[in-house]
Amino acid sequence: MPIRIRSQLIVKPVVVSLILLLASSPVLMAKPVTDSLVSYYTFDQTSIQGKKLQDVFGHKHGTIVGSPKTGPGHLAEAMEFGGSPDCIQLPQILKIGAGPVTYEAWFKKKSKAGWQYLFSNKTDFNDNFFRLGFNKDSGQIRMYTEQDNNIKKAFTTDDDYADGKWHHLVATRQADQAKIYVDGTLVKEGIAMKEDIGGDQTNWFLAQNGTDNASEYLVGSLDEVRIYSRALTADEVQQNFKSEGLSIYPMGKVSLTWAALKASSQTAE
Numbered sequence: 605m606p607i608r609i610r611s612q613l614i615v616k617p618v619v620v621s622l623i624l625l626l627a628s629s630p631v632l633m634a635k636p637v638t639d640s641l642v643s644y645y646t647f648d649q650t651s652i653q654g655k656k657l658q659d660v661f662g663h664k665h666g667t668i669v670g671s672p673k674t675g676p677g678h679l680a681e682a683m684e685f686g687g688s689p690d691c692i693q694l695p696q697i698l699k700i701g702a703g704p705v706t707y708e709a710w711f712k713k714k715s716k717a718g719w720q721y722l723f724s725n726k727t728d729f730n731d732n733f734f735r736l737g738f739n740k741d742s743g744q745i746r747m748y749t750e751q752d753n754n755i756k757k758a759f760t761t762d763d764d765y766a767d768g769k770w771h772h773l774v775a776t777r778q779a780d781q782a783k784i785y786v787d788g789t790l791v792k793e794g795i796a797m798k799e800d801i802g803g804d805q806t807n808w809f810l811a812q813n814g815t816d817n818a819s820e821y822l823v824g825s826l827d828e829v830r831i832y833s834r835a836l837t838a839d840e841v842q843q844n845f846k847s848e849g850l851s852i853y854p855m856g857k858v859s860l861t862w863a864a865l866k867a868s869s870q871t872a873e
Contacts, residue, residue, distance in 0.1 A: 636830065636847040637840045642698050644850060645810070645829040647683045649674060657683075657692055661830075661850065666692040666810070675825065678710040678770045679849055682827035685811045688818035692810035697725070697831055699804035700734070704778045706832035707736050708844060713824030714768045716741050720822045722773070724814035725803050730754075732802035735813055736775050737822070743767065745792075747775050747782055751799040759794030761786070770827075772845045776835035777801070783835075788845035790838060 636644075644661035645651070651658040652674065657666040670690035672683045685691065698705075707723050721737030735748045743766025750756040761784055765771050774785040780798035784791055806814070810829060811822035828849075836844070 634847045636844045636850055637836060638850070640832045640834040641830060642833050643831045645692070646680070646849065647674070647677060647827050648680045664695050664697055666694045669693055672811070677825070677827035679828055682710070682712070682825045684825045685822045687823045688812070688821040691812040691821060694808040694810065696804050696806070697808050698833055700725070700802060701800045702798060703833065704776070704835040706774060706776045706834065706836045708774045708828075708830040708832070710770055710772050710827040711824060712768065712770050713738070713743060713766045713822070715823035716743055716766050717823065718819040719813065720824070721811070721813040721820055722822060722826065723808070723810060724812065725808045727806040727814045729815065732800050732805065734801045737813070738766070745773065745784055745786070747784060747794065747796070749777065749782070749797040749801050751797040751801060755797060757795050757797050759792065761792045763791065774836060774841045774844065778835040785841045788842050
């Protein structure tokens, strides 16, 4: 009995103090890489104003086209696309040219119908562009690059990711070397075009191929989209896979913290 009384007098006030501190203080989360980060779209409700999707890092805001819905994401909220005309129209993000680049997103997809795209940087199929999405009627990820004179390269992953689960995707190009990482792991290396793949000629797009072909829109969800002006390393890909957003977030999981601390106090008793 004396032990229990001591627990009530000492342990529980400490627990309550910790709860109050955590509830009123920001929490530092694991952060993504910011070196050479150009644009970052969180898809959180706080980043959406009417039809504007905010670029929370580079201020290259996008326009929401159609009626995609906000739903549960990998982190906070995501955007759910139902096929044409749902997409995000972006401004010219950066001139890639012959330089390195990284595209990153969390995605969730079930439908395998047709060609479905995640990223594109041109409104036609005439030289100097890239597209990143899925192979036709499949959930295999496909990376496509094209330079002058219709010279092009494309390759796909071996595995299929149209399983209705969240997956982390990173695709990089450095000269003629391209890599695709899924859930923090390198799953495919291929040859890319090493010359000019554009980026400064027309708008960019998320969730469609750029040509407004109704059969080539994403049916699925996107979250945490980032674009870099260099190729991330394997370690940096791992860092981003484990990250929980760029900012210092207010404490949003008090119930989980309370449960853990409550269990600790009961153990102490």
